[in-house]
Amino acid sequence: MIGNSERLTDSEIGERLRLAREGVRLTQKQAADVIGAARTTIVAIEQGKRRIQIDELQKLATSYRTSANAILRREAIHLDMVPRFRKLDDSNDDDVERATRLLNDLVSAEVELENALGVSRARNYPPERPILPGEVRTQAEQDAQELRDWLGLGPGPITDIVSILDLQLGIRVYVRPLQGKVSGLFSYDEAVGACILLNANHPYERLAQTGAHELAHVVSTRRQPEVLTEDERFMSREERYANIFQRNFITPARAVRQRFAEITAGQSHLTRRHVILLSHTFGVSREAMVRRLEELTLAREGTWDWFQGNGGITDAQVREVLGDMPRPDISVASRGLVPPRLALLAREAWKKELYSEGQLARLLHLDRHGIREVLDGAEREESEADELVKILR
Template identity: 30%
Template structure:
């Protein structure tokens, strides 16, 4: 199958459009459209323009000479433990494929851009998988500079800096995320933007656990996980818990609260959850596992019918804003796109399409990002004979 046909199929699936709808838009029969996607009938220039508009993509992308990274789809499909066809999953896989395709296009345009080397896969251990996950979480926290207590602020940015590509976009509600290791590119995570911030952070941490444990496989993280969890899922869950909620830090926050108030309420637990960027449910279950609160406390909270927003209002706790960017693409991709555009290696129209924004929005984003980078740069002027130490000036 030639590159054009592969790109047409990938773009249609990414747009979530059926063959019947596409055929109707072209005013041809569905069998004729299927023949186009099989390569037995040539697509006409005017049909190509119509499909590009229908799929919300560009002619430039469809006409790229290299095939899209289609190796993502079959590996993902091979481990899906669901019966029947899943249009939502097909659409998500196609999106991830398209995002990777655009990323590789930019890397080709901006020659010489060095990608960070992801951490090596740890050697397997004879320890029980949950204990092994805990040890790996502690090691990763120290490796990334967070130690035993501190919360992980911008998780997405942290992983981007070590070469793990995290994309965020709207997915089918039952999908939390996808993960895939793509040769000659790296490890990719696609997270559902429709989920709350705390859930997105958990999904990213969970998928990073897969990266450490079984990066040679591909998989799907469903919002409602399977009842019998395989070893890799147990590792990823345990890793996410210890990675986001380190036992030493959580216990210290809990005991500090108790010392100040002589008690710990649900509102206090919510404050600790906000501090670590996790959900109230995740923190309650974590405190249960540490033996700091009664077993089945979360079941009791659920049975009460109390909503998190009501607990916030009653406890005077403000809603926290997004700690991570909700842009579709990670920072490194955005930087590449702006560099390619500013150096005129891509057109303004291409830039907007690669950013998934209108031309006006893309220009404004590039300007704002450039201003932020300029503001973050500080210049220290000194001569070779000056001391680099900060000393107070002598008074007259």
């Protein structure tokens, strides 16, 4: 790790200022107005040809929604994922813009903590499988099953998509409330790896589907940033691949067929009770389950539409069937909004007094209550430290 005392070069500071300016969509002229200078001054600063003054840095940092300390910290990393996503999404949708900036900030925060602690994230990505010519269905189905086998998941349901992405594959994944129509985002950067942001406002069933959808992009098109929204209308080959991969990863055909046979044994009609038990088993919505049954020809095409036209499958009916039976759920609310590995980094940085509680809260976009949940018990862990349980390196 490079010490804090080593000063960044003017070129490095200029590049960080450029990325911060583009992140808040300010022009060079608008930035120049902030410090009462000509646009050419901002150009020279960003190119490292003119050293910025401390008062100019403070004014610009405030306008860029950051701090002078964040710009100058040697450990800090500044990424350009926001501009890349903006080029991908020409609509300039404000909700997408906010979500991409949040992903950018969270990735930067995690890498900064890694740098401060002198650690790095191990990547355990599956081999990249570019989408081949022809129909994508067969390849997506095969790739999904091979990844399940590679991860050793067996035929069982996916009960915690976040831990699979974060701990097993080494993908940087975050679950935060997102506004509007954004379901998830994916980006890949050679320096920091694969990064995924999921919408915490969505129920687990949908969140898991989005996570598996974005995982498909890690497998097939990881160098192409992607924004998944609720009202996708244009279906590219890449999106068709991702949707088919997602269904086969979460509800593998053989496991669904076997469970379906067990639940419906000796019965002549598919009932609401069957659907409820199957959707509970695989942790997917009732609609997703029925449509998967239709896809596997275990139910007639139009079965879901029939249920919908005849009163649907209600939450009250689910309670009648399942009672208080726990549902597959990663319990985002109880775990908090920080994935397991990032929470450990934050706790270690706080115990070593590298960052204060307030600094970590700002870095991770958490309020005081949120950061205290992350740090809860860290002080007790430190006081209980003993040579007997020290990790051997």
